[in-house]
Amino acid sequence: MKKMPVLFVGHGSPMNVLDKENPFNQNLSLxxxxxxxxxxxxxxxxxxxxxxxxVTSSEQPEMIYDxxxxxxxxxxxxxxxxxxxxxxxxxxxxxxxxxxxxxxTRGFDHGTWAVLKFLYPDADIPVVQLSLNRLxxxxxxxxxxxxxxxxxxxxxxxxxxxxxxxNLGVMSRVHINxxxxxxxxxxxxxxxVNQAIVERDDDxxxxxxxxxxxxxxxxxxxxxxxxxxxxxxLREPDDSITFFNDNLVAGSLSMxxxxxxxxxxxxxxxxxxx
Numbered sequence: 455m456k457k458m459p460v461l462f463v464g465h466g467s468p469m470n471v472l473d474k475e476n477p478f479n480q481n482l483s484l485x486x487x488x489x490x491x492x493x494x495x496x497x498x499x500x501x502x503x504x505x506x507x508x509v510t511s512s513e514q515p516e517m518i519y520d521x522x523x524x525x526x527x528x529x530x531x532x533x534x535x536x537x538x539x540x541x542x543x544x545x546x547x548x549x550x551x552x553x554x555x556x557x558x559t560r561g562f563d564h565g566t567w568a569v570l571k572f573l574y575p576d577a578d579i580p581v582v583q584l585s586l587n588r589l590x591x592x593x594x595x596x597x598x599x600x601x602x603x604x605x606x607x608x609x610x611x612x613x614x615x616x617x618x619x620x621n622l623g624v625m626s627r628v629h630i631n632x633x634x635x636x637x638x639x640x641x642x643x644x645x646x647v648n649q650a651i652v653e654r655d656d657d658x659x660x661x662x663x664x665x666x667x668x669x670x671x672x673x674x675x676x677x678x679x680x681x682x683x684x685x686x687x688l689r690e691p692d693d694s695i696t697f698f699n700d701n702l703v704a705g706s707l708s709m710x711x712x713x714x715x716x717x718x719x720x721x722x723x724x725x726x727x728x
Contacts, residue, residue, distance in 0.1 A: 467707075482569060497614075520563045592661070636705055
């Protein structure tokens, strides 16, 4: 089987999953038409951020509704994809000597199901989810993710789900649905990160805090950035890269998404400076 690409998805608000006409979701549905259907999926979500490494190992993971204050309809969303204890065990072995716990009770959080709902709506592909470790650095996660590269040769699609820019504390609710609405520092950080991606400047991506105030405002906590960094770690020298959904919303969230290993055109961007 041809080597699978890797994918990073900016997932944004959980409410996106209720809007099939949302252009971000429409692009998710289109992007998976650019490569072969995977045999299995390994998800790395911002919303499993614990004190140790774990991987889901249930044959049929349950849904986790890890949010509050949203409409009841959001807690009725289902994504009944099977798990894969076999893939979970393989991930555990690949990441040695790190101690990875097999977790048979953990289900899929919204960082996983809210994007898979549009990437693969039939929910017929086995899915395993790997946690992040809040006690470890960005560089540690980058080096850890590299150990997963063998899965690409085996038909496994590795997906990171988070947001490169994610600062809910200063989010502009007036502009919550305005595509392209961003603060100056958010635009500046996006351009710096995008330039580093294009130039394969992994050092800048790993040590993003060196970019100064715009980085601290854009990434006040690392959990939404780390899934992106894990996907960048899996980029190989001959891999092309495609940007899509490369827009800001609500001032301080970026929906920027990346397909690594398949070259397509750059998708349209909007700019509304706040």
